[in-house]
Amino acid sequence: MEIKFKINGEMRTAKVSDSTRLLDLIREDLGLTGTKEGCGEGECGACTVIIDGVTAASCLTYAYQINGKEIFTIEGKNSLRDLEIIEEAYVDAGAVQCGYCIPGMVMSTKVLLDNNLKPTRDEIRKALEGNFCRCTGYVKIVDAVELAAERLREMRCK
Amino acid sequence: MAEVLVPKTLAELLPNINNEEKRITAGCTDIMVGIRSRRMASKPMIDINEVEEIKVIYEDDYSVYIGSNVPLNKVIHNELIQKNFPLLAKAIESIGSLQIRNRATLGGNIQNASPSGDSILALTVLRAKVILRSLRGRRQVDITEFIKGPGRTDLRNDEFIEYISIPKVFSNYQGYFEKVGLRNAMVISIASMAVVYKLENNIIKDINIAYGAVAPKVLQLTEVENFLKEKELNGENLTAAGELIGRNVSPIDDVRASAEYRTQVCKNLILRLIG
Numbered sequence: 001m002e003i004k005f006k007i008n009g010e011m012r013t014a015k016v017s018d019s020t021r022l023l024d025l026i027r028e029d030l031g032l033t034g035t036k037e038g039c040g041e042g043e044c045g046a047c048t049v050i051i052d053g054v055t056a057a058s059c060l061t062y063a064y065q066i067n068g069k070e071i072f073t074i075e076g077k078n079s080l081r082d083l084e085i086i087e088e089a090y091v092d093a094g095a096v097q098c099g100y101c102i103p104g105m106v107m108s109t110k111v112l113l114d115n116n117l118k119p120t121r122d123e124i125r126k127a128l129e130g131n132f133c134r135c136t137g138y139v140k141i142v143d144a145v146e147l148a149a150e151r152l153r154e155m156r157c158k
Numbered sequence: 159m160a161e162v163l164v165p166k167t168l169a170e171l172l173p174n175i176n177n178e179e180k181r182i183t184a185g186c187t188d189i190m191v192g193i194r195s196r197r198m199a200s201k202p203m204i205d206i207n208e209v210e211e212i213k214v215i216y217e218d219d220y221s222v223y224i225g226s227n228v229p230l231n232k233v234i235h236n237e238l239i240q241k242n243f244p245l246l247a248k249a250i251e252s253i254g255s256l257q258i259r260n261r262a263t264l265g266g267n268i269q270n271a272s273p274s275g276d277s278i279l280a281l282t283v284l285r286a287k288v289i290l291r292s293l294r295g296r297r298q299v300d301i302t303e304f305i306k307g308p309g310r311t312d313l314r315n316d317e318f319i320e321y322i323s324i325p326k327v328f329s330n331y332q333g334y335f336e337k338v339g340l341r342n343a344m345v346i347s348i349a350s351m352a353v354v355y356k357l358e359n360n361i362i363k364d365i366n367i368a369y370g371a372v373a374p375k376v377l378q379l380t381e382v383e384n385f386l387k388e389k390e391l392n393g394e395n396l397t398a399a400g401e402l403i404g405r406n407v408s409p410i411d412d413v414r415a416s417a418e419y420r421t422q423v424c425k426n427l428i429l430r431l432i433g
Contacts, residue, residue: 018162018203021190041191048257054231057257060187064162065207108256130255 003067007032009079016063022056023047025063026073034074034103038132045131048104049073055111057130072110074103082110082152089148090141097135105131109145117153119145162203168211171204172293177315180204184227185262187254188270206265212320215239220326223289226265226319230277231256233264243324245333249280249352252337265319271305275370276337278305279352282376283333283366284324291320298323307374331356331364334431338423340414347371348415351427355391362386367428372409372420379406382428393432400425 004013007030014029026032026049035058038046042060049058050072077083086109090096095105105128112119112127119127124145125138133141163180165171175182181201183189192198206212212225215236222238233239234247253259253267253276267277268288281301288304290297293316301322304312313319337350349372355365365386367379382402389395409420 019193019200040194042187042254042258045255045257051260054260055257056260057187060190060258061261062162062186062190062205064164065186065205067164127256130257 001064003064005066005068006070008072008076014063018062018064020063021059022049022061022063022066022071023058025066026058026071032073032075036100036103038100038104043132044101045104045108045128046101048107048131050076050107050111053111053114055108055130072107074106080110082113085151085155086110086113086145086148089151090144093140093144093147095136095140095144097133101131101133101135105133105141109148112145113149113152117149117156119149121146162205164205164208166208166210168209168291171206171209171318172291174204175292175316175318177313177317182206182269182318184266185229185258187258187262188266206318217326221323222326223321223323224264225321226268227263230254230259230262230264230267234259242326242329243280243284243333245335245352245354246277246280246284246324248333249276249335249337252276252335252350264322268301268304268322269311269313269319271307271309271311271375275376276335276347276350278376279350279368279370280335281322281324282368282378283352283354284328285366286322286324288319289321289323290314290317292316292318296320302376302378305375328354336427336430337370338427346414349409349420349423349427351424351430353428353431355431357391360391362389362391367403369403369407369424369427372407372424377407379403381406391431393429396429396431400428403428 002015026035036046038044040059042057047058048055052069086106096102108128108131121142124142181203183203183205184207193200206227213227214225215238216223217238230250234250239247267275286301287298331354334353338348347370350370353367356363365383367383369377382399386399404421404425407424409417411417
């Protein structure tokens with residue numbers, strides 16, 4: 001079937017089969033390989049994208065289900081400046097090791113900070129509970145989210 | 159290739175329901191995993207996500223009604239749920255992760271009929287009813303009667319779950335929910351407990367208790383409820399109730415925990431009512 005959607009600020013149409021996963025549409029058809037496949041079962045969060053302002057596992061979403069919706073992936077940093085700021089905070093806080101989980105982490109962070117620009121460390125951990133990192137032990141990831149929140153607050157106050 | 163129908167209204171949905179040949183889906187968070195791992199057969203689907211009429215939570219004088227295709231995260235943060243049934247919000251919050259709760263629905267959780275379904279546990283003690291809709295009309299079934307066993311429900315061939323209703327009498331009860339598992343997110347319970355109770359001068363006037371993951375379906379403990387009624391809420395009575403609970407549960411050994419450990423967890427969980 002043919003679907004129409006907005007991705008990273010741009011209107012697109014695509015032909016998808018009934019069983020195509022959103023993850024495959026994004027990576028294979030649109031060539032946006034920043035979104036990663038980890039477990040393929042919704043456990044790890046590497047494939048997290050933003051659909052109409054909330055996070056979803058793109059491996060557990062059918063491509064046809066985004067018909068008429070607005071999607072952001074990690075490549076959206078050109079149209080969504082917050083993503084760039086969050087990504088930089090991850091780098092500056094030393095939260096990135098192998099990097100595989102980071103696109104998903106950044107998407108979850110973006111939605112958290114949209115709703116709460118001054119989260120506690122517990123709130124950050126709760127918000128990122130669906131994102132696995134097998135390298136860092138999460139301390140620096142929580143630091144990164146705090147740093148991103150601080151930078152976004154400063155930016156908004158200017 | 160399985161085909162999919164995406165109705166936008168009840169009028170489009172109802173004539174197409176045929177549960178023997180087609181599968182009604184919403185969040186798809188369990189179904190996609192099931193189909194890809196070949197645990198579930200690939201069938202034509204009817205995706206009810208876009209049926210706007212039921213994507214609502216509303217109340218009348220007696221009950222709160224939750225549309226079956228409302229994502230779990232919307233249920234958690236809904237004002238009516240927060241005000242009347244914080245226990246349900248807490249139970250749902252323990253399901254999956256945020257990414258899953260943004261897609262998964264209460265209707266789907268019920269239709270899956272998992273013995274460890276955490277929302278079902280809360281709905282059981284809150285005496286929820288499942289409202290089923292077909293071209294023939296509506297019928298209401300108690301949640302405990304609707305769920306027949308692991309993965310089995312009383313859903314008839316031409317029906318779908320339209321709403322879940324919860325009586326407001328329980329809105330002034332105290333509640334407690336706890337799930338014991340191996341990590342905080344994405345956990346399948348080792349054991350879980352939901353309780354609602356009403357206290358007067360520290361005497362238990364009414365109490366509903368249910369356990370999850372320790373029997374083929376959610377376990378209601380009427381004997382324990384009767385034992386505790388009109389008794390004082392204290393350690394002695396709860397310890398005695400724990401012994402009764404230990405004799406009533408029938409957990410299994412599996413990769414997550416041994417039956418013996420699960421039984422001990424069940425006995426201990428009831429003590430949480432006194433912190």
